[in-house]
Amino acid sequence: MNPLLKAKEKCGVVGITSIVKNRVPECIYRALYTLQHRGQESAGIAMFDGQEIRVYKGLGLVTEVLTREVIANLNGYTGIGHVRYSTTPGATIEEAQPFAVKNPKFSFSIAFNGTITNYLEIREELAKQGAVFVTKTDTEVLAKLLAKNLMDCGLDYVEAFKLTASEIDGACSMVLVNDKGELYAYRDPMGFKPLCVGRVNDLVVIASETCVLDVLAGFNSCEYDQVKPGELIRICEGSIERMQIISSPRRARCMFEYVYFSRPDSIFDGISVYKARERIGRELARRCPADGDIVVPVPDSGRTAALGYSMELGIPFVEGLMKNRYVGRTFIMPGQDLRDEMVSLKLNVVKEIVNGKRVILVDDSIVRGTTMKRIVRLLRKGGAKEVHVRISCPPIISACYMGIDFPTKRELIAKMMSLEELTKYVEADSLQYNTIDGLLAGIGLPKSELCLACLTGEYPLAK
CATH class of the missing domain: 3.40.50.2020 (Rossmann fold)
Structure with missing residues (x-):
């Protein structure tokens, strides 16, 4: 089998922004710790600090990678995080997420849960156009496709997401932070993987599972909803904009989320996992x-x-x-x-x-x-x-x-x-x-x- 075909993964993603611009690295840490069951191979965080996006990631558990010193040295009120395990033997730091893209005109980082089934074809086409790849993951292909589409769409993230959604097949629940401090979330039109959005105190939170919002809320109440299949969410300055950018007559929620992967205290598309x-x-x-x-x-x-x-x-x-x-x-x-x-x-x-x-x-x-x-x-x-x-x-x-x-x-x-x-x-x-x-x-x-x-x-x- 082509080794690229083995680069599939099961992960947990989170994106958090503070409406009143409080620090959120500690909140992202707590969210990733809550999602540790979704992957123990690597962990990472990407923060927009007001000027640039800083990424820190490594191999190991959340507590091993994102130490107290690391979190203390990260600043910003908008960021994303990721925990991962892969089926590829010999994990490397290059394959850990979030994955960053830097361009003279823009920069962003993504965290992704799923598998792009046609990523080899997309990779080949992007390579013909001059793209250079440093990993064998579909995450890098997704990031570079989105970057290409962003250039083609005049740096309009919504239009770039629309174009990207029409070109990829497979399971995709992802979050993105850009150099404007905007936070985006997208879920594929069949809804394979879970993704939710909600408010906790002064925070707007995107996460793979609802248990994250419950944990962040502590003894306070919180409100959350599922990101709908085919939906793109844009969060900027505390406002939540929801857009249906692609649709499918078929739903295909992964049954294994109900059977094994999700935490029992989570709710997946309105159904209690427990x-x-x-x-x-x-x-x-x-x-x-x-x-x-x-x-x-x-x-x-x-x-x-x-x-x-x-x-x-x-x-x-x-x-x-x-x-x-x-x-x-x-x-x-x-x-x-x-x-x-x-x-x-x-x-x-x-x-x-x-x-x-x-x-x-x-x-x-x-x-x-x-x-x-x-x-x-x-x-x-x-x-x-x-x-x-x-x-x-x-x-x-x-x-x-x-x-x-x-x-x-x-x-x-x-x-x-x-x-x-x-x-x-x-x-x-x-x-x-x-x-x-x-x-x-x-x-x-x-x-x-x-x-x-x-x-x-x-x-x-x-x-």
Whole structure:
């Protein structure tokens, strides 16, 4: 496979401006810390300080990159931030975001969540016109396309966004800060990735998830709305201008946001992620009941679905696995060897709870299968009499081209094995998946409103 095709990512973005021109670097730090679950490979911030845009980014967690000294040395009342993980082995600082563009006539920085599916064609065309690329990411292609269109549109950002939106395919939720101190936000017309806008005290905030606004508000109230699919938002001097710049008859919200990626305390397009996961767990129990003594979640990803499963069947919900919360998410760790090592560091069994019990183990998904196999072994080691695995997400059988880290069918164990083979592989007494109908009922949206490509092989884009 062309290595460029592997440069897909799942990220968190934030943009903040202060109406009364107070400092916002600390607020962006808090927002990125809240979005840390969306990526632990790199973090960065871009601030307009009244004269120029200053970018600081690095590899590592938010707390490791954006230290107290770094934040203290950043000034400005408008800025953006980003957390990232990628599927590209060997992450480099050049691939970290925000990504800056400097031109004698303008400068801006962008932070992007998604995957531009036609970025190779765009990259090739831009290269013919003299563009030079320093990374293999679609983020750089997006930034340089926007810069070209900005020149072609007489430095009119709205017109440049309109032109760019008409040229790119795929998933795109992004924020931009320019050298005028303006803040922009854009979401693709199918609405693959979440993006919200709201007011918190003197701040106007754009973020990947609504939990950011709740955290920034603290004990104060806040107002927020979703950025609509195909919508461009321009924020200047505290005013919010909303424009529908492109439309699509199709909606394709990523179902994995409801199942796994988003924080449970977030709301994605009007639906509580927590309640969706609880309902998905109930639907799983109705369709895939098991005879067991206790329901045990895989923390933290399977907890809410396991609670729904427990409530539906009346089987006690217990925490039979303890998580080391200082170890990152294994699914979004680049490289299988690192994922395997992290499982051992991350989880331990509570023997007093599982010993002699028939355990119903609930998790959100199985992608590669290695993590589940290790967890089942842990439970056996802890004395579990039986282990029945129940998965709230239907089998993942197809690649994702919209930014989730299972790019090849060879990595998808549900595609390579029958259910019987998979049950044997993970060493469970039984294993069952939720159905697509159960997933839809739990989320509360029809099939036409979601992207289910990884479950069905039916992609919402023609390409």
